[in-house]
Amino acid sequence: MARQEGVKEQIVYPAARRQELVEKLHGRTVADPYRWLESDEGAECAAWLAAQDDLLAAQAATWPQREMFHRVVAELAGNGAVAVPAVTPPLRRARRRFFLHRAPDQELPVLMVAEDGEPPRALLDPLAVDPSGRTTLDAWRPSWTGELLAYQLSYQGDERPALWVMEVAGRRVVDGPLVPGRATPTAWLAGDDGFYYVTLSRSRGSGAAPQRQVRLHRLGHDPDRDAVVFETCSPQLSVKISPEGRWLMLSCAPGAQSGNMLWLAEVTAGQEHVLRPRLLHDGSADGAQAVLTFGPGGRIYAITDAGAPFGRVCAVDLADPRAPAWRTLIAQDPPAVLTGCVPLPTPGPDSDVATAVARPTAPGPASASVPGTALDLGSVPGPDTAPDPASVSVPGTALDLGSVPGPDTAPGPACAPGIGPVPGSDSGSEEVCLLLSRSRHGAAELSLHDGEGHQLAEVPTPGPGSITRLTAPAHGDAEAWFGYSDFVTAPAVYRFSLHDRRCHPAAPATTAVPAPAAPATTAAPAPSGSVPGPVSGLAEPGQPPPRIRQITYASSDGTPVRMYVIAPAAGQQAPGPRPTLLTAYGGFGASCLPAYSPTILAWVRAGGTYAIANVRGGGERGTDWHAAGRGLNKPNAFADFIAAATWLIDHRWTTPRQLAIKGASHSGLMVAAALTQRPDLFAAVACSAAVLDMVRYPYFGLGPWWVTEFGDPGQADQFDTLLGYSPYHRVRPGSAYPAVLLISPHHDARVDSMHTRKMTAALQHATTSGNPILLRYEEGVGHGPRAASRWSALQADILAFCAAHTGLGSP
Structure with missing residues (x-):
């Protein structure tokens, strides 16, 4: 067992065997001590995952706002969300x-x-x-x-x-x-x-x-x-x-x-x-x-x-x-x-x-x-x-x-x-x-x-x-x-x-008699109520809606980058820095645009600030903006994200002790790269369904599809860039890492869960801070759609974890 002295309590992590596995790739020496975790078959991995579940349950019981976030996110998700x-x-x-x-x-x-x-x-x-x-x-x-x-x-x-x-x-x-x-x-x-x-x-x-x-x-x-x-x-x-x-x-x-x-x-x-x-x-x-x-x-x-x-x-x-x-x-x-x-x-x-x-x-x-x-x-x-x-x-x-x-x-x-x-x-x-x-x-x-x-x-x-x-x-x-x-x-x-x-x-649509779903013969309840029309001002009852700003900041190379900042309305909270949750996507030409999110509203309703950076690699400024953050240019996306964090700190929106970052899929890679490059900037990191081993990613899931986005580790010039930011390979023993919640759907057919297993073991072995490194391993779901209650529970747990480590109080 690896023992870490935490600020609040001693954390005992499940033992993970380290292999003496070192390869010479394109003239570089690359260690991979947790390659055995690339497979989840076998008793050793099963026991390790069960112990991770126990650790998560014990830690989650200490998150003060967990019950509140489960209630509020579920309530807000009733209005709909992209995922549900x-x-x-x-x-x-x-x-x-x-x-x-x-x-x-x-x-x-x-x-x-x-x-x-x-x-x-x-x-x-x-x-x-x-x-x-x-x-x-x-x-x-x-x-x-x-x-x-x-x-x-x-x-x-x-x-x-x-x-x-x-x-x-x-x-x-x-x-x-x-x-x-x-x-x-x-x-x-x-x-x-x-x-x-x-x-x-x-x-x-x-x-x-x-x-x-x-x-x-x-x-x-x-x-x-x-x-x-x-x-x-x-x-x-x-x-x-x-x-x-x-x-x-x-x-x-x-x-x-x-x-x-x-x-x-x-x-x-x-x-x-x-x-x-x-x-x-x-x-x-x-x-x-x-x-x-x-x-x-x-x-x-x-x-x-x-x-x-x-x-x-x-x-x-x-x-x-x-x-x-x-x-x-x-x-x-x-x-x-x-x-x-x-x-x-x-x-x-x-x-x-x-x-x-x-x-x-x-x-x-x-x-x-x-x-x-x-x-x-x-x-x-x-x-x-x-x-x-x-x-x-x-x-x-x-x-x-x-x-x-x-x-x-x-x-x-x-x-x-x-x-x-x-x-x-x-x-x-x-x-x-x-x-x-x-x-x-x-x-x-x-x-x-x-x-x-x-x-x-x-x-x-x-x-x-x-x-x-x-x-x-x-x-x-x-x-x-x-x-x-x-x-x-x-x-x-x-x-x-x-x-x-x-x-x-659109006119409200009333529902009729339920239809049996095919190919099963069992009838299901018909949707009740009517198709919702626009619902505005979804702040807490009796409170003004959040204040939304779009600011422009400079990245490390001077490139201007836009960022949304959503905060409680003026007068609702005391002035000065407050717990803040930052995210970005920055890949595959996907755009982060204004849209309804129960996650954002629940965080802001609780008194926090939520920020979304439109970093390079996304599509907010067309295909050139995407190209500026793909392949050999992928590090630009991470630089833009880190610059967003420093801007929020420098302009007194938050402090390193109050700043959390979260992301899933490509956004999960974004926050993991920031974690391993600048662990001093963040109090908490939530990383879900992310590609984290950039050396071996083409061998798993849909990895071969992503070579055009990330680059090919089989090519020497591209390998150096990939290894340079690969989160799994950048974990340094003896480093003081913030609190980290790693999340993986067991049946993820796109991003293999091996990425999260290996990253969890590496961080738990390396950290000296005493902040918890936790794994939330989800059975019965994949990378895409899931039942509304499971989606809400996941988002609520992420918010409760971030709140517990940034000091965000109840609404």
Whole structure:
């Protein structure tokens, strides 16, 4: 046993055997004393993990605010959060609208369907499939007619889903299971008789590189005989089909948020299994991304960051559909980042909608900004988003090729506009408007454009927060839907109408008789209540909402970096430094934007300050900002984060004894790097589901996908950078580390839990401070979705731990 003298008590850590394992890599001597913890099999590791559970339980019992945070976070999570949504924008197919809804007392979102003129009804409830709450709905896609639904369920967060097909009217399973790839998109044929999907190749022999394939499945046929229509060695492959079923887009990329190759294939009736894809865009050399979207009248559009790091919208002419021939309709508008674009059909010239569209309202440049969106947001009420980095998924541009179309979104990054009718189309007279969403310094903007890209109007947004999941019906309707939230406004769904060019809160949706969930036969309770509208000012009852500021500070190399600071309203707390919780994401081009977060509100309600730094590596300033913090530039992200901490201390927002940092996934790497580089700056560190061994990460989980983000340890020049910041390798025996809570989901299929096990053992062996080094090992969950109560309990424990070690009192 290793013994440490703590300030409050003596801590006895579980013994972890140290191996004398040293390797020579690229001329460097690298020790790996805890390699045996890369496997969790065997009695030795099981006993060590059980002892860690006992230590955590004993320490958690001393956290004064634990019960309070469990109560408050659960209460606030009832309004929804990124990880546990209460409601999502609908996806319309013919006469039906599909959306997710979770009532405050429900553990998981329920897939709902509403037919025109009828109240919504529950279609699929994961809890009816598995009452334990460990089965999640990973992805879903209705057919173009809305008569059938393809959906994917996985167990315990392993993200190895089974794909099923349900008849929507009778809620009857008619096909499945298939075994696709991880949360693969499905591309339905126009006739509802089958779909394309992505899967791994069947066995190709020992040592063969895994192939990703697009297969065509005909309903009712043996999946083992599904035709392979496209194949690639790239780890990421996605598909999307046009509503009329004529065109299939295929996109493949060597890693997450890296340049992609884009193909287009014509689908011929009766020959859907025979494709001749044509390469349109190749971003493998310059890192540029592009995606196609399909508009009315057979139009095809492209959204790309090629030559436009903030994103542009292009028209694609099928006479020459290759990228060099794309015609820019809407140019980039720095510093606003393009986050979405949908085409809306405009009816005939005599309709009310056409008249409204033809009436320009705001002359001026197409890139005019919405007033009051920059810098100091003051105490403007708004949803509270800021990344709980565990749940950050908002892309820096509209090109989030790394994320699969989610269970509640239309495929791909946002739809785009187009040019004229495609030859052979019978809809050539149909005009198009383009609705764009952008994020300017973190504040959402909406603008309406004609089919040639000229701006018709600025559209007032619900507030200075985030717009997500901008979608439009596949056929016909002159409306669009999106989600909105900000730091103090709970997530709500809005509808944009071309009739008046305004955004309207979605009407409350009452629920109906519960539906049996497939493939199980057990019925589950229907969601109760109504779909929540906007809920503002979610401060403690009787208290003013938090004060929100956006400041700019200088990083170590002088680069200006923006940061949100959310604090109790003036007069609620005594002036001067106070317990502060700092986070950032800084990777994969993901943006930390204002959004509703029960975690933030609970911390601020208790009297603390919460800060979110928009460091390099994110997408808040476009793809160049991402590039400045990826690969060999990854240390810039950590430098920006450490500079944020020193700025908060220097400007008397907090002190090292009151400053905690937290993060999950890439954000977990962020805080672990800061911990090992500047342990003197922090009182507490909470690190969840993080990549921590940068030398061996490609061998575990989705590590091979991340080489484009982190670098390749097999290359000498990249190895030096990776080893230089690898948290596991930077742990120094004899150092005085702050209190650390390391968290790992046991079934994490993305970030293997070996990272957390090895880091825990290394820190417990090394520290001399007496501050606790704790491991929270979660059974039955993975990296992604989980039941609301488990999500709330995790966030509450993180806050209680940070509060206990920064001196944060009760509210």
